[in-house]
Structure formats: structure tokens, C-alpha cells
Amino acid sequence: MSTAQRYLDSFPPGIEEFPIEGLDVLDVPLHSAFLATSPAHPGGSGLGYGATREEARTGALGEMAEMALSIRAHAGLDRVHGSYRELARTEGRDRVADPRTLCLEAGSSYDDDRPLQWLPMSRTRDGEQVLVPAELVVSAPEELPGDPPPGGWLTTVITNGQGAAFDADRAVTHAVLELLQRDGNATAFRALDQGVVVDLAGLRDPDALALLDRLDAAGIDVLVKLASTEHGVVDVYAVGCSRDGSEPAPMMVTACGEAASPDRDAAVRKALYEFAAARSRKAFMHGPLDAVTAATPPGYLDQWLHGHPPERMVEEDRALQAMLGWTRLGTDRLTDLLRGSVLAQRSTVALTDLPTRSGDPVATLTAEGLDVLVDLQPSQGEAVAAKVLVPGLEAETMSYGRIGERGVRRLLDRGEAAGGAPGAGLAVVGADPGGWARVHLTAEAEDRLGGPAWFDRAGADRAVGELYALYREPGRHVAALAVAS
Incomplete structure (x- = not known):
């Protein structure tokens, strides 16, 4: 029995799924799966990607399972x-x-x-x-x-x-790798991109090598960048855009693939495929409705808009306005907006110098x-x-101002770099600089840092600026509906 079928058999009948095709010249497999909410079971939705259609299908059903099973587990649970x-x-x-x-x-x-x-x-x-x-x-x-x-x-x-799987250990490992991925890049990419490009010479994964050839043939330049090698994993991300600005939807140039794995080749493979699929995902989620209609089965859009499962993302007006702003900019101007951060190249590290192992995170x-x-x-x-x-790991620093001891220390280290790296000056230890936000820390953490810590939330907002939709996106088709209305 296939992995996808095992997921289907774990839920009531009625899961609707389909490939999403025709939105991008690459057409890396992208798959949608959703289960409508019913009295029998909460709903969920997922998008999956991969080197094959079956890998993408499995990913979509796994993401749907994460959403639906979380709602199911906590429904009516006493707090x-x-x-x-x-x-x-x-x-x-x-x-x-x-x-x-x-x-x-x-x-x-x-x-x-x-x-x-x-x-x-x-x-x-x-x-x-x-x-x-x-x-x-x-x-x-x-x-x-x-x-x-x-x-x-x-x-x-x-x-x-x-995370989702068919045994608890695999589900937990999947979830932990996501935590490590987001902790490692919390203040290392997007608006605070450190620009550390990975030289991929020595990459051996055949799927990753094949995709690199496809990207080059399609005229798309891709950069794999390093976020972190802490906690026994290689944390990388992939970004890029076409050489001639030919993206069908402007937000495609903001596509990004993220990955963390003890195996460096596996991390690069995942980041590259997520990046390639994210070009279509961005157009599907936020692009014009006529393009979505052409890329999906008849009736999908009407059904989704009139009775879809709950969204994964909390609806935020700031995220919606940022996405609408990108749409108005157009491809060339949006690409220019990314050049000083997302597309920046400041240093290089060899892939073969990164650790690789098969440890248990x-x-x-x-x-x-x-x-x-x-x-x-x-x-x-x-x-x-x-x-x-995992208490101590961090995320959502630049979006929601969430930061702890590790985040403070990382930002302090930026100020010690020659010339100051992106993010330098956003955190200080000691006296309140005036108008900054105090970081919530244990007494032990403050002792290790040398005093109370402060985060410049206004400065972080200025650093993010027009890039907020890199951090939080509006729900499926919400931006397109706003444009059409």
C-alpha cells in the first residue's frame, strides 16, 4: 500500500486532492489536498511538493494530517x-x-x-x-x-x-527538524539575510543535481544559502529569480525553500525542491484567480471559496496589505526590493565543508x-x-517580536562582526536605550548575558519594511479576491 493511501485510510472519505499544474515553466510537482470539516472529523488542508508526483501527493496529505489531527486532538480538551x-x-x-x-x-x-x-x-x-x-x-x-x-x-x-508520519518517532523527528530550521534562520534570512552562499561543488544527490540543471535551462538563477550548522543539522534555504524577469506572477520572485537535516545533501535537496515548487505555490495562493482556475480542476475555486476547511494561517491585515503591495510593484521592482537582502551575496562557504551525519536530532x-x-x-x-x-529554541522574531536568550546573543554577535552584519544594533544588554522592549528572560539567562536585554521592535519593523509578506502570508486566494473586488 502506498504512503498516500495510508494517509487516506486514516481519515473519513471525501478528501479532495489534485495536482496544481501550468503556473510556472518549471512545473515541479505541486499537489493540493483538503478535507472539509464535518461532524465526523475536523477539516484540514495541505500543499505538497517533491521530485515526483507521488512525493508531492504524500507531502500534501501529510500537511493536511498535521492540521486536521491537531484540531481533532484539542477539540473539547479541558485546559x-x-x-x-x-x-x-x-x-x-x-x-x-x-x-x-x-x-x-x-x-x-x-x-x-x-x-x-x-x-x-x-x-x-x-x-x-x-x-x-x-x-x-x-x-x-x-x-x-x-x-x-x-x-x-x-x-x-x-x-x-x-510533523506527521505512521509512527510517533518519525512524526516527532519531522517536527523537531522544522523547529531547528526556523530557529536557525529566525534572524539569518529574509530582511536580515546574512548573504552566506553555499558553493554546491561536491553535491551528490541526483534529484538535486537534476533540478539545478532544469533551473539553469529555464533561465532561473538560484542561490542556496547557509543559515546555521547548530545542533547537529545543516540549516539552508534557497532563493532566486529568472534572469529576464519573466515570472508570470510578481510574487514568484519571493519564492524560498527551507530545510534542516543532519545530512547536508538532503537539506540542499529539500530546499531546492521547496524553492522550485514555491514559485507555483505563491502564484496559486496569491496570484490571479483566472490563472488558478486554469491550473485546477473544474469547480475547485467555487468550492474552496464557499466551503473550504479552516486556513493554516491566521488572517492578518498587515500580511494582506504587504502581499497587495507586491502585486502592485510588478516583477522588476519587486526583484529590486530583494537585491539588498534576500538576493544578497556577501560570502561563500563550500558545501563539502559543512557537516554531514545521520544523527538523531x-x-x-x-x-x-x-x-x-x-x-x-x-x-x-x-x-x-x-x-x-523545545524551550530555548526561537522563531518569529522579525514578525511578532518573539525573542529570547539565543536571539539576543545572535544579534549581539552581529555587532561584533566587521562592519556590522544585518541585524546589528537590534538588541542590547544593560540599561534601556529608551523606548525599546524588554526581553522576557529568566534570572539565569540575564546573568549569562550580563544583565537585562532589550529589543528594538521599531527598528525591526523598519528593517522588515515592505518585506513583511516574506514572514506571514494571507490565506489561500485572499489577496486575489481583494484585487478582484
């Missing part, structure tokens, strides 16, 4: 109410995650007495249950029915740290003293999804 101080006293400090270790929004009104709502996760090193703020366990806002805590949720719900993190917290989400069949949280 624990109380402050961190209260729960640490009644449950024990090692059984409650300290929010100050979870990369909170700098300057937000958190203290240890703030009432929160909590859900349990399991700690992999000892199997013990640990309470975690609910908004960091779920992956979609609809998983938090009812009233929020009196002070609101700590931060916006995001999908980071999800969960074991690596545990050996480094980091806790891996897991929420397993079973299906009615073989499929299982996982949401993973």
Missing part, C-alpha cells in the same frame, strides 16, 4: 487555568514550562502572576507530563474555543513544530540539555501527528 507561579507551586517547577524560556514577545505584559491557560505535553527524556501555555501547544486559533485568559493569549498561534538536543516536549495526535487509522516544543 488548566492558573499562573506560572501558582502551578509551579502546586505541580512542581519541573512539571510546568517557564514561559520566559518559550520565546515571548519582547515588551509584552507578562509576569509570573499572569493568569494563563495550559495544556499538557510529554517530556521525551523521562516521559513526564509538563504543562505548557495552550497557545504554544495548538496550531490554529480554532483549537482554543471559549474565552481567552483575562490578559489575552501570550502570542499569535503558529504552526511551527508539526532529538537525542542531540537532549544531550545538549534541552527538553523536547511532545503532544502526540493520533488518527482513526495509522497516521499520527506531533506538535513539538
